[in-house]
Structure formats: structure tokens, C-alpha cells
Amino acid sequence: MGKYIGIDLGTTFSCMAYINESGQPEMIPNSEGENTTPSAVLFDGDSTIVGREAKSQSLFEPQNFEQFVKRHMGERDYLFTTKDGDKYSPEAISAIILAKMKSDAESYLGDTVDGAVITVPAYFNEAQRKSTMDAGKIAGLEVIAIINEPTAAALAFGISKGSDKPQTIMVYDLGGGTFDVTVMRFDSENITVLGTAGDRKLGGYDFDNKIIEAVIEVASEDGLDINKDMTARQDLQLKAEAAKKSLSAKDKTNITLNISGRPFKYTITREDFVDMVEPLLFKTIGSMENACDEAGLEYSDLDKILLVGGSTRMPVVRDCIKEETGIAPSSEVHPDEAVAIGAAYHALDVLKDMQKKAKQSGDTSSEVFDVEIPETSRQYTFTDVTSHGIGVIIQNEYGEEENSVILPKNVQVPAEHTNHYTTTVPYQEKLLIRVTQGEETDLRYVTEIGTAEIQISPREKIVGIEVTISCDENSIIHVRVYDKDLRQDLGEMHIDRVSNLSDEEVKQSQMRISKLDISGE
Ligand code: AMP
Numbered sequence: 001m002g003k004y005i006g007i008d009l010g011t012t013f014s015c016m017a018y019i020n021e022s023g024q025p026e027m028i029p030n031s032e033g034e035n036t037t038p039s040a041v042l043f044d045g046d047s048t049i050v051g052r053e054a055k056s057q058s059l060f061e062p063q064n065f066e067q068f069v070k071r072h073m074g075e076r077d078y079l080f081t082t083k084d085g086d087k088y089s090p091e092a093i094s095a096i097i098l099a100k101m102k103s104d105a106e107s108y109l110g111d112t113v114d115g116a117v118i119t120v121p122a123y124f125n126e127a128q129r130k131s132t133m134d135a136g137k138i139a140g141l142e143v144i145a146i147i148n149e150p151t152a153a154a155l156a157f158g159i160s161k162g163s164d165k166p167q168t169i170m171v172y173d174l175g176g177g178t179f180d181v182t183v184m185r186f187d188s189e190n191i192t193v194l195g196t197a198g199d200r201k202l203g204g205y206d207f208d209n210k211i212i213e214a215v216i217e218v219a220s221e222d223g224l225d226i227n228k229d230m231t232a233r234q235d236l237q238l239k240a241e242a243a244k245k246s247l248s249a250k251d252k253t254n255i256t257l258n259i260s261g262r263p264f265k266y267t268i269t270r271e272d273f274v275d276m277v278e279p280l281l282f283k284t285i286g287s288m289e290n291a292c293d294e295a296g297l298e299y300s301d302l303d304k305i306l307l308v309g310g311s312t313r314m315p316v317v318r319d320c321i322k323e324e325t326g327i328a329p330s331s332e333v334h335p336d337e338a339v340a341i342g343a344a345y346h347a348l349d350v351l352k353d354m355q356k357k358a359k360q361s362g363d364t365s366s367e368v369f370d371v372e373i374p375e376t377s378r379q380y381t382f383t384d385v386t387s388h389g390i391g392v393i394i395q396n397e398y399g400e401e402e403n404s405v406i407l408p409k410n411v412q413v414p415a416e417h418t419n420h421y422t423t424t425v426p427y428q429e430k431l432l433i434r435v436t437q438g439e440e441t442d443l444r445y446v447t448e449i450g451t452a453e454i455q456i457s458p459r460e461k462i463v464g465i466e467v468t469i470s471c472d473e474n475s476i477i478h479v480r481v482y483d484k485d486l487r488q489d490l491g492e493m494h495i496d497r498v499s500n501l502s503d504e505e506v507k508q509s510q511m512r513i514s515k516l517d518i519s520g521e
Contacts, residue, residue: 170302
């Protein structure tokens with residue numbers, strides 16, 4: 001009987017949890033005995049090192065070292081290239097991290113890990129979610145669901161600290177690379193997402209960069225060019241993060257470097273640091289306002305603001321939120337662990353669902369019945385919403401291309417909406433559907449997810465077509481087409497996604513990654 005776990009695949013750190021036989025959440029330590037694993041990979045000859053050791057050895061092999069790859073998920077053109085010219089997609093790098101975690105979890109639990117729920121930022125788009133699922137597949141992990149990080153944190157909070165009294169909570173999740181804010185309604189059994197906003201590229205990494213920029217500037221005034229010394233540059237990356245963390249506890253700290261053989265020291269105060277990062281934090285305040293607007297609420301309607309993500313340890317984050325909302329934010333959940341725990345709880349729900357479906361279809365011998373599902377102190381059903389509008393590109397009455405939103409932003413998932421269109425010319429033989437993500441009509445402000453093509457029987461007239469877009473529980477998009485003239489369902493169309501690996505590439509990547517010698521040292 002295998003185990004199902006929850007994995008928080010973070011920009012800077014990843015961690016995993018499971019629910020034990022007594023229904024209690026437990027973190028799963030990695031082979032180094034730590035609950036968090038740096039999401040960092042070092043290609044070191046024949047071995048591939050993941051985690052803390054990869055980070056500390058990165059100084060010696062900066063060109064063979066990759067971290068923060070979560071920021072590139074869903075970017076088709078991004079490839080990490082090693083010194084020897086080997087190329088890895090963001091999915092492959094993430095798969096290497098997941099493969100180490102899976103293997104560590106199996107050693108710790110003394111059992112196979114059959115499947116996992118992986119978390120993603122609520123603000124992740126479709127391509128990034130699909131990339132995350134592909135990364136799991138490449139790592140040989142069955143991804144039974146994807147869940148939004150703030151929703152996972154809310155589940156962890158609700159199950160451990162929930163009450164029967166209905167409450168409205170904002171989850172402010174500022175991690176290593178992404179920022180999410182979500183407003184939710186809790187009652188004794190349901191968590192309903194009312195509004196979500198965020199920034200896919202805002203997190204601890206950017207705060208580190210502010211320090212790095214300042215150091216580079218001061219060093220250059222001293223005639224030192226850090227970018228010419230790869231080792232010093234990598235050292236600065238590590239030391240900037242360490243300095244940022246120590247400024248969460250101290251008023252002042254130093255960064256010492258050796259740049260091209262010359263010693264260099266930079267002193268930074270908490271005040272300097274606050275000045276550097278405040279403009280970024282104002283952006284998070286803008287997102288808080290947007291999430292509340294979407295939910296149709298004022299700050300005064302919130303019962304609590306829950307902090308999640310390592311970067312919320314910075315005192316300036318709390319101060320900013322308090323000043324803006326008048327509410328002192330709460331740290332009732334562990335900022336690094338809540339998301340993985342919520343994912344582990346969600347794995348139980350998905351398993352229950354799988355068992356129910358197997359029973360309904362009469363498949364009583366299904367392996368899913370081998371899994372014993374522990375009872376938890378509380379149970380919630382949650383309802384998430386779409387974080388972006390989904391539509392198709394059409395020709396407007398002037399013959400110009402524009403975006404037509406079919407499934408709006410912020411509707412509860414799973415969701416399905418249909419719009420009516422027509423063919424463009426008589427005797428049209430095929431439909432080419434270009435699926436988009438974004439709310440605007442103007443194509444400059446939307447992203448094309450991919451194209452779907454289907455043959456239709458040509459007719460001498462222009463005919464009506466219905467396009468149905470659905471968004472499943474994992475927020476993955478599906479497109480169906482109905483020919484109104486022939487009253488014929490043309491079925492689900494395969495979307496050729498512009499930002500994702502093809503099925504063949506996933507398979508190839510799987511074979512390649514399975515041959516690597518992946519470890520923590
Ligand atoms: P997460 O993705 O939630 O694991 O967040 C990791 C981010 O939190 C990284 O950018 C860390 O540098 C940052 N972080 C962790 N601890 C602290 C701290 N004490 N002060 C400031 N940032 C921190």
C-alpha cells in the first residue's frame with residue numbers, strides 16, 4: 001500500500017507532508033533531516049545534486065547551478081544550459097527536485113509514494129499549471145491534483161484552527177518568487193474563494209536582488225565589477241539572501257566578499273532595506289485591494305489576515321499590512337509548512353473521490369481501495385475560482401482580430417461556459433481555434449495558450465458553431481465544439497499548447513531524468 005503526499009514546490013524552497021494514521025499532519029524531512037529542501041540543482045559531473053548541498057557547492061560551479069526555476073514554468077523558450085551544453089527545460093529541472101523529494105519521502109515513510117498533490121500559486125496561469133503537472137509526470141510521480149497555495153494554507157488553518165463561526169479571511173502569501181492574495185469565506189464545512197490577485201514574479205528573490213543591485217553599485221564605485229567574477233557573483237546571491245534574513249531580526253548587517261582578489265565590505269541597515277523594498281510591497285497592497293474589490297468587500301469586512309510564505313517573516317511586511325488595513329496580520333500557521341500540509345489534506349479528499357468514482361463504476365478491485373484514508377478532525381469542501389479569463393480569438397465586424405472571453409475571471413471551478421460563433425467563409429473545411437487567457441479584448445493584453453484544429457464538413461453557407469470552454473478542478477482548460485447546423489457534437493479538441501512541452505517531449509524528458517543519479521550530496 002503506497003502513500004499519497006502533499007508537495008509545496010516552491011521557488012526557493014520545497015517541502016512535503018502527509019497525514020498519519022491518526023489523521024494528524026506530519027512534515028516529511030528530506031535525507032538531510034530537514035523539512036525544507038532548497039529548490040536548487042547542481043549538475044556535478046555524473047551526479048545531480050539537489051538542495052542545500054547544491055546551493056553551497058554552487059560557488060564552485062556557478063554555470064552548472066540552477067535555482068528559482070519556478071519563475072520560468074510555462075516559458076517554452078527558457079532552457080537551462082550547463083557548462084557542457086546540456087539543456088534542461090524548467091519542467092525537467094523541477095522534475096529533478098521532485099524526484100529527490102519522492103525518493104526521500106519513500107525512505108522516510110518506508111513505503112512507495114504512489115501519488116501527490118502539488119501546490120501552485122493561485123495566480124499561476126494555465127501553462128504554468130500544466131508545466132507543473134508535466135514536471136510531476138517526468139519525475140515519475142502521479143499528480144492526483146494541483147491545488148492553489150493559499151487554498152492549501154487555508155485548509156491547513158481551517159482543519160487545525162477552524163471554528164463553526166463563519167469568518168472571512170485574507171491569505172497573504174509572499175514566498176520566494178511569487179505573491180498571491182486570496183479572500184475566502186469559511187463556514188464550518190466550506191471554504192469558498194471570493195477573490196484572488198497577485199503577481200507571478202514578486203517574492204523574496206526580488207528583495208535579494210534589491211540588495212544585490214545596491215552592492216554592485218557601491219562596488220563599481222570602488223572600481224570592482226562583480227559581474228566579471230562568477231564566483232563572487234554567486235557568493236553575493238547567497239549572502240544577499242542571508243543578509244535579508246538577518247535584517248528580519250537585527251537592525252544592521254554586513255556583506256563581505258572577495259571580488260577579483262580584493263576584499264569588499266557592504267553594510268546595510270534595516271532602514272536602507274525597507275527603502276529598497278517598499279515600492280515592491282506597495283504592489284502587494286495594490287493586489288490586496290484588487291482581491292477585496294473582486295470579492296465585493298472592504299478591509300473592515302475581514303476577520304483575519306493570515307500570513308503565509310517565508311518572506312512574511314520580514315517585519316516591514318507586517319507593518320505595511322497593518323498600516324494599510326488597520327488589521328494586525330496573524331501568523332497562526334507555519335509560514336513554510338502550511339501549504340504542504342494543506343496539500344496533504346487535499347490528497348485525502350482526492351483519494352476519497354477516486355474511491356467513490358471507482359465504486360460507482362463498479363471497479364471494486366481498483367488499487368485505490370488499498371489506501372486507508374485516515375479521518376481528520378474537521379473536513380472542508382472548498383470552491384476555488386478561475387484566476388484569469390479564458391477565451392478565443394475571433395474576427396470582429398471590421399474583420400480585425402480580437403479576444404472574445406468565454407469563461408470569465410473569478411468564476412467558481414470546475415466551470416463551463418459556451419459562446420456562439422460562426423464559420424468565417426462558405427465551404428470552410430476546418431476550424432482553427434486559438435485559445436487565450438486574459439480579460440481584455442485587445443490582443444496585446446492577452447496570452448495565447450494554444451491552438452486547436454478540427455475538420456468540419458464544408459457547406460455552401462456560413463454555419464453556427466458553439467465553443468464550450470471548461471476549466472477542471474486543476475484549472476486546466478478543455479475546449480469542446482458543437483456544430484449547430486448539423487446538430488453534431490465534434491468532441492473535445494486537443495490543444496496544441498504554445499508554452500508547454502508536447503506529450504512526446506514529456507516522455508523523452510522522463511527517460512532522460514530517470515537515468516540521472518540524483519541525490520542530496
Ligand atoms: P517560501 O517560498 O514560502 O519558502 O519563501 C521563501 C522565501 O522566504 C525566500 O526568499 C527566503 O529568503 C524568504 N525568507 C525566509 N526566511 C526569512 C526571514 N527570516 N526574513 C526574510 N525572508 C525570509
